[in-house]
Amino acid sequence: MAPENNAPTLPDPKSDTTVPVVIVGAGPIGIETAIELQRRGVDSINIDRGPLGAQIFDFPPQSRWFSGPERISIGGVPLETVSQEKATREDYLAYLRSVVRQFDLAVRTFESVEQVTPVKDGFEVRTSTAGGLSRLIRTKRVVLAVGGTAKTRRLDVPGEDRSIVADVLGEPHRYFGRRVLVVGGKNSAAESAIRLWRAGAEVTISYRGDELHPRIKYWIRPELASCIRSGLISARFGTRVLAIGPNAVTLERLTDGVRFEEPIDDVLLQIGFEADGSMFEALGCELVGPNQAVLHDSSTMETSIPGIYVAGTAVNGTQGRYEVYIENSHVHAVRIAAAMVGDPPPPDPVLPELPEA
Numbered sequence: 456m457a458p459e460n461n462a463p464t465l466p467d468p469k470s471d472t473t474v475p476v477v478i479v480g481a482g483p484i485g486i487e488t489a490i491e492l493q494r495r496g497v498d499s500i501n502i503d504r505g506p507l508g509a510q511i512f513d514f515p516p517q518s519r520w521f522s523g524p525e526r527i528s529i530g531g532v533p534l535e536t537v538s539q540e541k542a543t544r545e546d547y548l549a550y551l552r553s554v555v556r557q558f559d560l561a562v563r564t565f566e567s568v569e570q571v572t573p574v575k576d577g578f579e580v581r582t583s584t585a586g587g588l589s590r591l592i593r594t595k596r597v598v599l600a601v602g603g604t605a606k607t608r609r610l611d612v613p614g615e616d617r618s619i620v621a622d623v624l625g626e627p628h629r630y631f632g633r634r635v636l637v638v639g640g641k642n643s644a645a646e647s648a649i650r651l652w653r654a655g656a657e658v659t660i661s662y663r664g665d666e667l668h669p670r671i672k673y674w675i676r677p678e679l680a681s682c683i684r685s686g687l688i689s690a691r692f693g694t695r696v697l698a699i700g701p702n703a704v705t706l707e708r709l710t711d712g713v714r715f716e717e718p719i720d721d722v723l724l725q726i727g728f729e730a731d732g733s734m735f736e737a738l739g740c741e742l743v744g745p746n747q748a749v750l751h752d753s754s755t756m757e758t759s760i761p762g763i764y765v766a767g768t769a770v771n772g773t774q775g776r777y778e779v780y781i782e783n784s785h786v787h788a789v790r791i792a793a794a795m796v797g798d799p800p801p802p803d804p805v806l807p808e809l810p811e812a
């Protein structure tokens with residue numbers, strides 16, 4: 456194999472592009488924004504540092520959405536499921552691919568937006584590809600649809616960098632015959648615990664709360680509670696992880712500070728996400744409140760910096776409890792597209808009540 460510094464570089468036809476709107480992010484709402492712009496005759500390009508729908512790509516295989524398909528479908532394109540059940544990760548990724556093809560959207564994946572710089576008459580967007588190319592795109596307007604889950608939360612304890620520590624479940628088969636500590640007590644932790652147990656792992660949960668979180672999906676909570684009651688899954692409620700060793704973790708009981716060792720082979724952190732507000736900050740956009748939500752005009756989605764718009768979950772910064780998600784973000788796409796062509800803002804949507812209160 457030739458050494459890397461002798462590797463060939465071909466001319467890059469995608470460098471130095473000019474496009475009216477750059478959408479950073481190719482998640483559901485970034486894609487929906489491109490569709491709404493296209494409907495109004497405005498060309499755009501979506502740039503994503505991961506694959507199409509990167510956040511959904513990271514869901515565990517075959518996991519199902521909480522929302523019904525009609526609530527997470529985008530651009531008016533029906534999302535049908537063969538089962539008439541809630542869509543799976545795979546259903547939705549296939550759906551996203553079809554939608555992008557149907558509208559022939561310009562989507563670049565594995566290309567990270569590194570910098571957005573205001574220039575005369577617009578912005579320069581600097582990107583870098585996974586292969587190592589640097590690119591420049593000139594544009595009039597930028598939509599930051601970057602989501603709110605850029606970083607997974609960390610425990611900040613010794614041993615967290617060990618290779619036995621993961622923060623994405625992935626394929627549960629990997630854990631067959633392993634003793635796994637699942638850290639966390641909300642939806643992702645609960646779902647992971649059950650799936651790992653079914654895949655033949657010996658599962659223990661460490662959670663700071665005194666009991667399972669009340670907002671765990673209504674079809675998962677009773678099952679997990681029953682697994683814990685019958686000793687199929689162990690739960691160490693009211694504990695926190697102090698250190699991760701090669702074959703054991705140190706837990707501390709929060710009520711009395713008692714420390715004890717829990718034997719493990721693997722640790723799966725399911726303790727939530729943090730947003731990355733650095734691009735907003737670098738542009739001078741105002742971030743407010745404990746979430747560091749992005750200040751914007753709610754009728755146009757334009758931020759405090761003219762020409763910079765925000766869409767989707769990015770609006771709400773780091774969400775401890777999800778208040779902004781796909782279901783209630785569809786209108787962002789329409790507001791942005793309407794504002795960019797000078798149409799009046801759409802009426803606020805009336806969201807259907809969730810069947811499972």
Ligand SMILES: Cc1cc2nc3c(=O)[nH]c(=O)nc-3n(C[C@H](O)[C@H](O)[C@H](O)COP(=O)(O)OP(=O)(O)OC[C@H]3O[C@@H](n4cnc5c(N)ncnc54)[C@H](O)[C@@H]3O)c2cc1C
Binds near residue numbers: 507
């Ligand atoms: C386990 C789980 C279950 C969920 N279930 C539901 C549900 O049932 N119903 C619901 O409505 N919502 C649900 N959500 C939330 C839902 O996934 C998000 O609301 C949705 O993905 C938000 O879409 P978005 O387009 O705003 O952002 P995202 O889907 O997060 O997309 C943002 C994109 O921006 C890209 N990006 C970020 N920074 C850069 C950069 N610098 N350069 C280039 N690209 C960048 C990312 O790679 C990413 O693809 C769930 C989330 C999780 C984690």
